[in-house]
Every structure is written in structure tokens, then in C-alpha cells.
Amino acid sequence: MATEAEIALADDIGSFAADPYRYAVYAFPWGEGELAGIDGPRAWQREVMDAIKDHLSDPARRYTPLRIARASGHGIGKSALIAMLNKWALDTCVDTRIIITANTEGQLLTKTSPELAKWARLSITSAWFKQNATSHISTMKARDKSWRSDLVTWSDNNTEAFAGLHNQGKRIVLIFDEASGIADKVWEVALGALTDENTEIIWLAFGNPTQNSGAFRECFGKQRALWNTKQIDSRTVEGTNKAYLDELVRTYGEDSDIAKVRVRGMFPSASSMQFIGMDQVEAAQARPVGTFLGSDPLIYGVDCARFGDDSSVLAKRVGRDARSRPWKRWNKMDAMQLAGDIALEAQQEHPDAIFVDAGNIGAAVVDRLRQLGIENVYEVWFGGEGRDANWNSVKVRTANKRAEMWTNMREWLKSGSIPDEQKLIDDLVGPLYSFAGDDTRIMLERKKDMKKRGLASPDDGDALACTFAEPVAPRTVPGYLDPMNYQKQGDRYAELD
Numbered sequence: 001m002a003t004e005a006e007i008a009l010a011d012d013i014g015s016f017a018a019d020p021y022r023y024a025v026y027a028f029p030w031g032e033g034e035l036a037g038i039d040g041p042r043a044w045q046r047e048v049m050d051a052i053k054d055h056l057s058d059p060a061r062r063y064t065p066l067r068i069a070r071a072s073g074h075g076i077g078k079s080a081l082i083a084m085l086n087k088w089a090l091d092t093c094v095d096t097r098i099i100i101t102a103n104t105e106g107q108l109l110t111k112t113s114p115e116l117a118k119w120a121r122l123s124i125t126s127a128w129f130k131q132n133a134t135s136h137i138s139t140m141k142a143r144d145k146s147w148r149s150d151l152v153t154w155s156d157n158n159t160e161a162f163a164g165l166h167n168q169g170k171r172i173v174l175i176f177d178e179a180s181g182i183a184d185k186v187w188e189v190a191l192g193a194l195t196d197e198n199t200e201i202i203w204l205a206f207g208n209p210t211q212n213s214g215a216f217r218e219c220f221g222k223q224r225a226l227w228n229t230k231q232i233d234s235r236t237v238e239g240t241n242k243a244y245l246d247e248l249v250r251t252y253g254e255d256s257d258i259a260k261v262r263v264r265g266m267f268p269s270a271s272s273m274q275f276i277g278m279d280q281v282e283a284a285q286a287r288p289v290g291t292f293l294g295s296d297p298l299i300y301g302v303d304c305a306r307f308g309d310d311s312s313v314l315a316k317r318v319g320r321d322a323r324s325r326p327w328k329r330w331n332k333m334d335a336m337q338l339a340g341d342i343a344l345e346a347q348q349e350h351p352d353a354i355f356v357d358a359g360n361i362g363a364a365v366v367d368r369l370r371q372l373g374i375e376n377v378y379e380v381w382f383g384g385e386g387r388d389a390n391w392n393s394v395k396v397r398t399a400n401k402r403a404e405m406w407t408n409m410r411e412w413l414k415s416g417s418i419p420d421e422q423k424l425i426d427d428l429v430g431p432l433y434s435f436a437g438d439d440t441r442i443m444l445e446r447k448k449d450m451k452k453r454g455l456a457s458p459d460d461g462d463a464l465a466c467t468f469a470e471p472v473a474p475r476t477v478p479g480y481l482d483p484m485n486y487q488k489q490g491d492r493y494a495e496l497d
Helices: 004-014 020-027 043-056 078-092 105-122 184-194 215-219 242-252 257-264 278-286 335-349 362-371 401-412 422-429 447-452 459-466 492-496
Strands: 066-072 097-102 129-131 135-138 148-151 171-177 200-207 228-232 298-303 312-318 328-330 353-357 377-380 389-391 394-398 433-435 441-444
Touching (some): 004 078, 020 043, 043 066, 043 078, 043 200, 066 215, 078 097, 078 105, 078 148, 078 171, 078 200, 105 129, 105 171, 171 184, 184 200, 200 215, 242 257, 278 422, 298 459, 312 459, 328 335, 335 362, 353 362, 353 459, 362 377, 389 401, 394 401, 401 459, 422 459
Parallel strands (some): 066 200, 066 228, 097 148, 097 171, 171 200, 353 377
Antiparallel strands (some): 312 328, 389 394
């Protein structure tokens, strides 16, 4: 039977169910032992705690998912906050379920787990849960399955290990540590935990912003309306190593990617081996089309996909303009149908060259287009020999045809205009690059390796890259380039009869 002191403690802890900051002040021995010289959570930590309080205290919002993301430099106490919130969530709500993951198994087990253990040990309720390297489990009889926190690792082949978290009518907490490196697929799987009704649901994502693409980046981008976000400069946080941080800035420069990621909490303009930076893509997206020359050729680029999640894409480019003419996209389209649709486009617009990715169904598409009488159709073998290409106005060697095309496209983006399409933007900034075995030829990341990182196949990016497969001679008789010079009318398929 519980003692009066134990009952009083439980009552006190229960009063903090919607207030993690007051819980933290009450539950941990600030100013003593391992916390000597520290009088409470840091200001940014309290800000996160107060956001949770405001959400849970509002009847209108309490049962809607709360999503909090913080991108920061080094040393601000992310793991400590995760540990404090983990203990608060467990202590203040019966049958709370928590799942914690990180960018790597090493991060999870050697950094996150020890910090969880430390704060659990320091808390006034340390006896309430038993812990090991991967879980904190209620010591209450028959609650070991329903009242717990688990550290879950994932892999490219086992993202479903993160699935199946439901806790109807109670509390669910998802915590992503070093979130920038967690595969997009894991984020997608985690969405399944947000569907329970009348349930307190909190999703926390913390980390250094090491990648300028992916799900964590999108918390601050196209998904920002769903997330409570802030980017934190480590120099503004109490208790950080200011001398070291200042040294990084002096050494690499305030606007360097190292300073942005490690100090300022900003996403890099490009990851260290990112082929095309977001800043370059955003500039091309916003750049006015401008006036093209009447002699500029109209070039089609076609990336072909068989079935599955990938799409077949037709990109269109006239000189510096890849925006004015609408692109086409097809899903689950066989070679004959795809060729027929491309032929209709070609008969309307009279492209000067059609470059088709010859992999998958591409060779069949090329053959069918030629059978239909479409001129200037050329197959492109991505794995073929790569020629020298332009890289920052310097000629560089490329490992294969795909790397050659992407390198030339990268240079073109400095003055070109692209559609305001998120899929294309994601594709262009997704691939990394490396060097071939001789360390002199640029090699673009393979599609299958991108998928292992949780990224989609860059179908739109490859289609645009195909427009750079070969030089195309200027037009001698301009006329078809102006979209106002043609009209689409009648039965388009009748033209193929």
C-alpha cells in the first residue's frame, strides 16, 4: 500500500500533466550534484515546454497533433530537453506511449539513451520506471506493455519497425533526435500515429540542419503551417561554448555552410556533397523567363518509368526557358501509350530534338516514336560514356552520360527559368555527388541509393537533364516556338491514324 508521502508525490506530479516546465522545476535537483550551477531549463527549452503547455491547456487544440521542430547549432541541450520531456510525459499521464528514434543507431544508443538514463536517474520519480538501453517501462503491475518509452532503430529495409503506434484516448509522443538525417520514409510511417481520436499527440523533431532537402527541411518549408518551428543560433543559448563557436565562424566565415549548420541553426545552401544547392534552384524558380531568341531550339527531354512509384516525365526547354511550355507526367503508362502521347505533343509543337532515356521502357518508346514518323528522336543511355562538362565555368570530367547531363544542367540553372513545381525542386536538390575510382570524374548519386535515403526517384530532374544530352543546332526558320502560334483542337489521337 502506498504511503501518504507517495500519494502526495503522485498528486503533485499529476498536477503538471499539461505543464512540462513546472514539472521539470519540481522533479529535478537543480543546483545540486550533476546540476550544480544550473538553476533550471534553458530559455529555449522552456519555450518548447511552454508551447506544449499552451497546446494541452487549450480545449480546442488539446486533441489535435502538436508538432514542434527546432533546428539549431551544436551544444544547446537538445538531448537534455528530450530526456526531460520523456520523463514528464511518462510521469504525468497513465499509459503514455513514447517512441524515440534518431538519425543513426549509434546516435540513438550512445548519445540519446545515456541522456535519457541520466535524467531518469536524477528525477524525484526515478523508481516509477525501470530502464535499459532501449526502453523505460512502468514498474506498476500489468502496465509494462501499455505505459512505456521505447528507443526504436530503423533501417532502409525496415522502416515499418516504426509503425503501429496507437494509444487511443491517452497520450502519444514521437521524438526525432538529429531529425535531419532521418529518412523521409520514416516520417511518412510516423504519420500513422497521428490518427487516434481524443488523444494527446506530441511530435518533436530536433537536430542540426545538415540537409537542405528532406522531411526535416520541409518542416521549415512547405510544411511550416503544420509545425511550430524555430532556428536557434547556438551563440544565443546560455551554457554553450562561445569561444569554440566564435572560432568556427572566424575560420569558415559567417555565411559558410559550416557556420550555418554548426552555429547558426540554418540549413546549408548545399550539403557538402550536394550536387545542386537549394539557393540555385530557388533562384531559377523565381527568375523571369525573359525574351528568347527565335532561333532557340525547342528540346524535349523524356524520363521513362515502367510501373511502380516512378513517373514518366516530358520536360520542355527553349534556350533559357523551361517554364513557359507545360510539362507532362504519366503514371503506370506502357511504352505504346507513352509514345502516342509524346507524339501528339510533338505534332503540335514540332520540337527540334527529343531525347529519351533509353532505360526501362525507353528504347521501346524511341522505336514507337520513329514508327509514328516523329523526327529528331534520340535515345540517351544514362550509363554511357560521359564527356567533359561545365562546372562553375570550368570543364570537368564526368563518369557517365547522366553525370554529364546533370553537370551541364547545373551550369544552365544559373541563368535558366524552371517551373514552380515542388516535385522538380525536390528532384534537383536531392542527388549527392562523389568521384569515380580515379578521383577525377564526377559521379552523380544513383537512383537506387537515393531511394535508400528515403528520396524519390528524380524523374522530373532527369527529364530536364535529358534536354542537355546533345547540342542542338539553332533554328533557321523560327515560328513554332511561340506558344501563341499553335492551337490544340479536335481529336488529338486522330492525328496518329
